[in-house]
Amino acid sequence: MQSPIHVTSEIGKLKTVMLHRPGREIENVYPDILHRMLVDDIPYLPIAQEEHDLFAQTLRDNGTEVLYLENLLTDALADNNIKDEFLEKIIAESGFAGGAIHDALKEYLLSFSTKDMVDKIIAGVRKDEIKTKYVSLAELAEDKDYPFYMDPMPNAYFTRDPQACIGDGITINHMTFKARQRESLFTEYIIKHNPRFADKGVNVWRSRYPEGRIEGGDELVLSDQVLAIGISQRTSAKAITELAESLFEKSNYDTVIAIHIPHNHAMMHLDTVFTMINYDQFTVHPAILRDGGHVDAYIMHPAANGEISITHETNLKEILEKALDKSEIDLIPTGGGDPIIAPREQWNDGSNTLAIAPGEVVTYDRNYVSNDLLRKHGILVHEVRSSELSRGRGGPRCMSCPIVREDLKK
Template sequence: MTEPAIHVTSEIGPLKTVILKRPQAEIENITPDTMEQLLFDDIPYLPIAQAEHDDFAQVLRDHGTKVLYMNELAAQALTDPQIKAAFLRQMLQESGFNKGIVYEQLYDYLLNLSEQAMVDKLIAGVRKKELNMEKLTLRDLAEDRANPFLINPMPNSYFTRDPAAAIGDGLSINHMTFAARQRESLFMQYIIQYNPRFKGQNVPVWRDRNHQSHIEGGDELVLSDHVLAIGLSQRTTASAIEDIAGNLFKNSAYDTVLAISIPHNHAMMHLDTVFTMINYDQFTVHPAILNDNAQLDIYILTPGVNGTINISYRNDLKNVLKEVLHQSSIDLLPTGGGDAVVAPREQWNDGSNTLAIAPGEVVTYDRNYVSNELLRQHGIIVHEVRSSELSRGRGGPRCMSMPIVRDDL
């Protein structure tokens, strides 16, 4: 039986195929001066980060998951010279170059690389010294002298969860919040259109990247074959949630979207950094998103008449989950056991960012040992992966993976 191009109807169905991105030269192209702009708090040590990522990929393979790599899929999508050229023109435009000497040099330099080398170079970044300095103008040389790059690196690209998210048999290709990451979803646009695995499959795009309002995959959680949870967060706006909900209600079996409001800050940038589904009736949750009465703001979106959307308000997370998932009880497992010191420390290191590979079976970072032990006490099978360097990017196993095929429950 041929595997579908995209099929994800839950967060916990056995994981069959996933897209990863192994950290490469882009990680070593972060500097102390550019860390904040590139959304990093530290600079990972690349050889260890790669070894840890390889370990992560192998754990997935060992449990029956096919691993695909985003940069390889992108290169395979660009074998037609005209498509390669069109992609490069758009990437240069989104990198700030439309015409002129620098544009021409960048275009000629990159187009003459192989498809794989071009993709990897765009992700790694292009330094000024790689071009012919004699042909650069005074403005080119003098502008932003502190930055050695003409095309900035994309070090966040190993977090493949965010640029696009599979929902049912389709996906969202996301307009992301910060300039440092917005170019990343262009790769997925071309992969879906032109990679042989996806080309001609008529994969629905529930929301494309051509918007002003933003949404990111870390905020999109597929709870069932008809219920989606989306974080109302630093990285995802209310208008984007309404937009994707309307498209899903009109064109798919999805009839319920939970917009879950979380604090808008760097530590809790996405819903999946504070809340993930790990079993039919079990979830991780960071206590800091709940008030003193264990409540938070939840807006339930359902289809109205004539394409409108009905919105109701609730604040009891357990009861909402019981209702929409038809469960008699819900087990919320607090990050770090809810301890006032351990919980924020392990959440900072993505203790809540679990990746389910089957119901009740997850991949986590080894450094979050308190949270991991609590999961085991509640009957969850936990596969730990090394995390000393990968965690410096502020993303865990769920952030580093884009599931595209899961078995139905």
């Protein structure tokens, strides 16, 4: 049976992608919680939606089927028992496993249609929206000034991170910060219960329950055998080891390249500093390279008795040439490597390109220096508007989760 998931590279023609159109969750962010919500500013919602619609249209115009997370989840919850089970879990993961607040939240959420309920869960539930049967101490005395029972999920439009499709399977991710951890429960229900995926033989390489932290922004599918992954603020060595073990045992993958990157907010994921855009071309933010183009990378392969061999290598070009069997790799520096332009454009996701076919990418219009340079290197660039979307600290790659890509010609 053909799996409904098929991603054997970062660059094969993008056939199906999952997005989330930003909604009311954006307007539930206010200055005091910016840090906790992992954003630096508050997008202006109507324009963010307009920009997002244009992004989705650019993908459709280029032959990509666009699926929306909110619709996939709604369809996954069509059966009332499953919907009930999901609600119990999401309310528990929001901090209320039982009690008066749990009961009131459940009753409130059940009063919506399933689609509106999904939108509401993403948007967040304010304390003044519900009435509890009796007043608990928690209600009276805990976080008195905090306005939410269920936090908004303003990062939901970065569909890249809660999961990642690799080969005919998926990792459903244990995300790092509380602000995003509930997002991958959506993926779990979509894979288990949406008719498009349920009982279709989708391999779950790693579920969201083991402790090690991992996010899709760190998972780069370089080929049908090679995965690159960031050791980053969001992805731990423990999770990478577990994923490598699972892939080596159950899939075609025999090489995992773990690349250590700085652990900070500007470079939270590998895809904020490094993306693949053609058979032999990559964008790279010069700040991750030491003199001579060196990084700290650990190359993992299966060894005898289910063990894993690890070698430490540092020359990024050579690592990629060897892993992809290319005689020459072209590393294109974000912002041309200029000491001001490079970090400025990287901050607004100048390295976060989404390849929609080999040598063809979608990027933010604001990163014009990087975009011009990509064109000089022969890349076809589709620019999308980015004034508001970029405020969430993610670009076209972060905003998209490829579900199906065409295989590359060998």
